[in-house]
Amino acid sequence: TTDKPSHFLEQIIDKDLADGKFASICTRFPPEPNGFLHVGHAKSICLNFGLAEKYQGQCNLRFDDTNPEKEEQVYVDAIKEDVRWLGFQWAGEVRYASDYFDTFYEWALHLIREGKAYVCDLSPEEASEYRGWATKPGKDSPYRTRSAEENLDLFERMRAGEFDEGAKVLRAKIDMASSNMNLRDPILYRIRKQSHHQTGDKWCIYPSYDFAHGQEDAIEGITHSICTLEFQDHRPLYDWFIENLPVPHKPRQYEFARLNLNYTVTSKRKLKKLVDEGVVSGWDDPRMPTISGMRRRGYTPSAIRKFCDMIGVTRSDGIVDVAMLEHAIRDDLNENAARAMxxxxxxxxxxxxxxxxxxxxxxxxxxxxxxxxxxxxxxxxxxxxxxxxxxxxxxxxxxxxxxxxxxxxxxxxxxxxxxxxxxxxxxxxxxxxxxxxxxxxxxxxxxxxxxxxxxxxxxWVSATQGRQAELRIYDRLFTHEAPDRGEEDFMKHVNPESLAVMQAWIEPGLADAKPEQGFQFEREGYFVADRLDHTAENPVFNLTIGLKDTQGK
Ligand code: ATP
Ligand code: MG
Ligand code: MG
Missing domain, CATH: 2.40.240.10 (Ribosomal Protein L25; Chain P)
Structure with missing residues (x-):
């Protein structure tokens, strides 16, 4: 490409390509299927798929499904739909970390044989005491000196289901005195007697995120493994596995700042709470900052992509004003949405x-x-x-x-x-x-x-030829600028008036709108025919956004 690099990751890629380190790049978007994707994930999708597009490389969609108790097939399906809706196509088939469980198991055996992993019987409480903390070195587990033979035997029996959950774990033998807590003999495998949405009951031990992620990247030939800054301290561990395992390829991890938006929570766990407690009608409620919520609200893929571009890619965390996102939506709709009354x-x-x-x-x-x-x-x-x-x-x-x-x-x-x-x-x-x-x-x-x-x-609308429609008027879901960054529970900041339903008169042609078709109702705002509930007999429109930024700051 001849374009100038627009951020540090493009500079790195430009250099890697110029140095002949790789012939082409391969990125991945690796969601855990434990909820619907939100606007923060949209940023990561645009970045990873966007880089693949720009450099004519490839981007994989890989489900990081190492944690069966929180994961579900509905989330897998929703995530695929969201990525496609944003306008991206992954390379080849969808991938699953669980596709590689056999290899991970072999690699765990490899570490054990090399004397670099051991089965540990400490309880979680004991283990945390042994770990120490940032300023206090940890101490070695009494099980650290087990022989490779004993470890192989115990690990195979862990796999066979002989032990209870929590009774044993497999740990890497690295350095209990490391200043990086992640290197203090991290856990590689836990016992979880839980069926898995992809592998059923084949496994009762599951790899940790750290033992899985870099290896997934290695198996898939990922050249640039991009994640958010909170994984920076995991990078030495990521590299340790790559160095100590017979991997077919050596990926590198790079970190960028996650997207935070004011007036918004971007955590699947918290969004799930809003769904579970009935604060919203579901993950795709138009007030939700999920991709499917924004879709139902009438946000367009092009506007979301533009917004992700606009905010750039940095290495310092900040909070983006949600008005920027709204501005991108308004601009796009002003340009493209048909007018109606x-x-x-x-x-x-x-x-x-x-x-x-x-x-x-x-x-x-x-x-x-x-x-x-x-x-x-x-x-x-x-x-x-x-x-x-x-x-x-x-x-x-x-x-x-x-x-x-x-x-x-x-x-x-x-x-x-x-x-x-x-x-x-x-x-x-x-x-x-x-x-x-x-x-x-x-x-x-x-x-x-x-x-x-x-x-x-x-x-105006004809009183005899016009039609009636249900309008759903949405406001921000949270009244607080930083709903989950203060002392109080974020649920306390839910806006009790975030939805008002009203009847309106619409010009008759609007009844024929297709679900998801967006309009500017002149002098009123941008509205979209509800994706699920709108019909010609019972027209339903959602307020996407007002004509001007009236919410102030
Ligand atoms: P959550 O905390 O909401 O569950 P997560 O990071 O655990 O988010 P994953 O499914 O693991 O969710 O994320 C998939 C990818 O999306 C990861 O690479 C992650 O770094 C990225 N991602 C998640 N949240 C954001 C965000 N706010 N901004 C940018 N990227 C994000
Ligand atoms: Mg994660
Ligand atoms: Mg998470």
């Missing part, structure tokens, strides 16, 4: 000089500067709805202050006539229930005569 708080207007039953067909561009998106037909009838906030009887308001319909004055109806408000009808409580108006003939697509000065342009 919906009235959220309807006030009836009767056009007294249009006969009942007459339907005039207005046309409007689907998008102001995207002629290829075509036109839409808007039936104009005697009875229409406008938004209640677009009318006032107060004739003292200046033209500048109120660019809408005022009693006795004119306004333009979007893509239709200029009308004049002649009188109002009120109910017993004095509430306006109807505005009676007249249209100015010849003003569709034409300026009115000079003495007629509309104050502005407002949206």
């Amino acid at each position: 919906a009235v959220l708080d309807p006030l009836k207007v009767v056009i007294t000089n249009l006969p009942e039953g007459e339907v005039q067909e207005m046309t409007a561009a689907a998008h102001p500067n995207r002629p290829e998106l075509g036109e839409r037909v808007l039936p104009f009838t005697r009875e229409i709805y406008i938004d209640r906030s677009d009318f006032t009887e107060d004739t003292t308001l200046s033209r500048k202050k109120f660019k809408r319909l005022v009693l006795g004055e004119w306004v333009r109806l979007r893509s239709a006539y200029v009308i004049r408000a002649d009188e109002v009808v009120k109910d017993d409580d004095g509430k306006i229930v109807e505005v009676r108006a007249t249209l100015v003939p010849g003003t569709v697509g034409e300026n009115p005569p000079e003495n007629i000065r509309p104050r502005g342009v407002i949206h």
Whole structure:
């Protein structure tokens, strides 16, 4: 590639390729299938798949499934769908760490034979005491001196299911005095009498993350194994395994800063709590920062990818303003979403000089500067709805202050006539229930005569041809800027008003929207036809995002 490197990882890759270290690169995205992916994972997906695209290498999708009790097939399926939806395709078949369990087992035997691993009987409490802490060296386990023969025998019996969970572990023999805690004889295998979503009951011992990850990379020929900064201290251990095992290839681990967003939690465990406790309707609730939640909310893959690009790749942790993500979404929708009209708080207007039953067909561009998106037909009838906030009887308001319909004055109806408000009808409580108006003939697509000065342009929907729709109006899920970084439980910061459901009137063509189709409801916001619940009979739209950044900071 001739592009300039845009971050440190590209610099490293450029150099590796220039030095002839590799002919081409191979990256991987390695989720654990213990939940749905969130916006932080989107960052990692865009980075790993993006690098493979840029350098014409390959990126694998590999499930890091070494921990069966928290993992499920539904998560595997959801993750595959999310990656594809973001617009990426993994190289070849999906891979599973569990595909390599036989090899890992062989490699554990190899370490035992070399005197570099031993079976340890310390209880978890004892083991942690023996480990010491950062400023206090650990001490050797009494089981550390077991012979290779004894270790081979015990490890094989661990595998055969002879011992209870927690009774024994296999540990690497490295250095109990190391200043790096990860090197103090880390655990390689634990006993877990648990079936696994891929391997069933074949195994009752499972490798640790550390004993699995680098070896998975080695087996797959990963050249650049990219993970988040919290694994930096694991790198010496990663390298130790690569040096001490008969691996077919030597991968390298590189770390970058994880994505943190304000007003958002990005931890599968915490997101699962929101699901399990019914705070949201599921992992794909449109308020969730999951990829499937953002999808249902109407965020587009291109906008999410753009956002991930915009925030860059660094080696220092920071918190990104969620307004940046929202900005990327808004930009994308402004560019691409078709326009439509919906009235959220309807006030009836009767056009007294249009006969009942007459339907005039207005046309409007689907998008102001995207002629290829075509036109839409808007039936104009005697009875229409406008938004209640677009009318006032107060004739003292200046033209500048109120660019809408005022009693006795004119306004333009979007893509239709200029009308004049002649009188109002009120109910017993004095509430306006109807505005009676007249249209100015010849003003569709034409300026009115000079003495007629509309104050502005407002949206409308035919009361007889329009349709009703359910609108789901979403707000931030958390009211606190750093919901999980303070003293208090993050659940305390859930916004009790993050969802409001209302009925609205929509232009009739919107009923034919396809699920997941996004629109700008003019003057109201960006909405998307709900992926699951929207039908032509019962239209349902989700608020994706407002027109402007009104939430402030
Ligand atoms: P969680 O804490 O939410 O469970 P995780 O890191 O345990 O996240 P994995 O399934 O192991 O989740 O992650 C798969 C990949 O995504 C890893 O390489 C991980 O580093 C990366 N990743 C996870 N969260 C983020 C984030 N916030 N920003 C960038 N990358 C992330
Ligand atoms: Mg993980
Ligand atoms: Mg995790």
